[in-house]
Amino acid sequence: MSPAFRVLERADLTSRNSFGIRATARRLVDVADADAMPEALAVLDDGPPLVLGGGSNLLFVGDAGDVLTVSDARRAVLSDDGERVVVRAAAGADWHGFVLWTLAQDLGGLENLALIPGTVGAAPIQNIGAYGVEVGEHVIAVDAFDRHTRDVVRLDTAACRFGYRDSVFKQHPDRWIVTGVEFALHRFAEPTLDYAGLRDVLAARGITAPRPIDVAEAVIDIRRSKLPDPAVIGNAGSFFKNPIVPAAQAAALVAAHAGIPVFAVDDGLRKLSAAWLIDRCGWKGHRDGDAGVAPGHALVLVNHGHAQGAELLALARRIAASVQMRFGVALEPEPRIVGATW
Ligand code: EPU
Numbered sequence: 001m002s003p004a005f006r007v008l009e010r011a012d013l014t015s016r017n018s019f020g021i022r023a024t025a026r027r028l029v030d031v032a033d034a035d036a037m038p039e040a041l042a043v044l045d046d047g048p049p050l051v052l053g054g055g056s057n058l059l060f061v062g063d064a065g066d067v068l069t070v071s072d073a074r075r076a077v078l079s080d081d082g083e084r085v086v087v088r089a090a091a092g093a094d095w096h097g098f099v100l101w102t103l104a105q106d107l108g109g110l111e112n113l114a115l116i117p118g119t120v121g122a123a124p125i126q127n128i129g130a131y132g133v134e135v136g137e138h139v140i141a142v143d144a145f146d147r148h149t150r151d152v153v154r155l156d157t158a159a160c161r162f163g164y165r166d167s168v169f170k171q172h173p174d175r176w177i178v179t180g181v182e183f184a185l186h187r188f189a190e191p192t193l194d195y196a197g198l199r200d201v202l203a204a205r206g207i208t209a210p211r212p213i214d215v216a217e218a219v220i221d222i223r224r225s226k227l228p229d230p231a232v233i234g235n236a237g238s239f240f241k242n243p244i245v246p247a248a249q250a251a252a253l254v255a256a257h258a259g260i261p262v263f264a265v266d267d268g269l270r271k272l273s274a275a276w277l278i279d280r281c282g283w284k285g286h287r288d289g290d291a292g293v294a295p296g297h298a299l300v301l302v303n304h305g306h307a308q309g310a311e312l313l314a315l316a317r318r319i320a321a322s323v324q325m326r327f328g329v330a331l332e333p334e335p336r337i338v339g340a341t342w
Pocket of ligand 1: 129130131195239242274276279298299334
């Protein structure tokens with residue numbers, strides 16, 4: 001039987017972060033059986049470890065101290081009433097592999113989130129979202145080890161406090177370690193096709209009543225055409241969140257800048273497109289040594305080979321400063337920055 005957890009000293013993290021930044025963990029504890037979390041954590045007595053999922057949403061600026069990974073990847077159907085199906089995956093399951101597993105059973109819900117890099121355990125933390133869907137819409141509970149009570153607890157959807165690229169877990173990064181996530185999926189759900197490009201791809205294929213797998217295939221094609229593959233060139237997806245500003249500020253920007261995209265959030269707030277703002281400042285395809293901006297998408301920073309975290313961070317700060325100067329809008333990074341503050 002394989003051990004419930006194992007400890008590695010001086011672990012290389014280069015292949016464990018999608019930017020491909022060279023970094024080392026002083027100690028890495030990998031938990032293969034989430035039930036062994038209390039025991040595994042007892043080994044790490046010097047404060048909270050960095051919990052690492054797929055490493056697809058972080059930037060290492062310097063080395064890490066203690067790092068914890070969960071490799072428990074079990075998934076199961078918990079209940080099925082013929083229409084609503086509750087499934088659970090442990091934190092270490094690969095996100096895209098899990099989505100494909102739900103689609104193979106013709107379950108709808110997660111199809112718009114196909115091909116997002118990372119693990120199931122990381123998905124609720126930044127409430128991953130794409131093409132009109134956020135994962136929080138389908139999560140019914142998150143199981144997590146609570147470092148305050150030293151117990152595994154279950155947080156329902158309300159307790160997770162999901163927001164745009166946000167959750168209670170992101171607000172309190174050192175409190176919970178996600179061990180598993182439960183989702184309510186549906187056999188006959190209406191697909192979400194609000195993202196214009198998605199409808200276009202399906203229409204071009206002559207698909208009028210798409211099944212979840214058809215939507216996922218369209219999403220996969222759109223992602224591949226727009227976003228660089230981290231297996232080919234290091235990146236962490238969107239480096240900045242789309243800024244949310246007061247409606248009056250958005251209206252003033254629309255008056256001053258023709259074509260600026262603005263999306264409704266609620267009555268008083270509007271979401272702007274960080275990619276558009278960055279693009280207009282001329283950064284697309286820019287390169288400072290090995291730190292660059294993707295040629296195909298202004299929101300994605302890339303490592304052309306041997307960029308260091310500090311170089312990518314310096315580039316990100318220059319990009320944000322230029323957007324602030326030209327549009328008066330503050331950008332905030334989306335990935336977690338380890339070893340530096342924004
Ligand atoms: N645009 C530009 N220049 C560019 C790229 C885009 O002007 O280089 C404009 C487009 O014309 C469009 C707008 O920006 O009007 C939005 O672009 P896109 O549809 O690509 O979406 P996004 O807002 O840039 C967000 C998410 C992505 C997600 C897509 C699709 C954030 C921070 N990013 O990007 O998520 O895949 O929508 O739903 O919310 C990620 O979080 O890592 C990520 C890739």
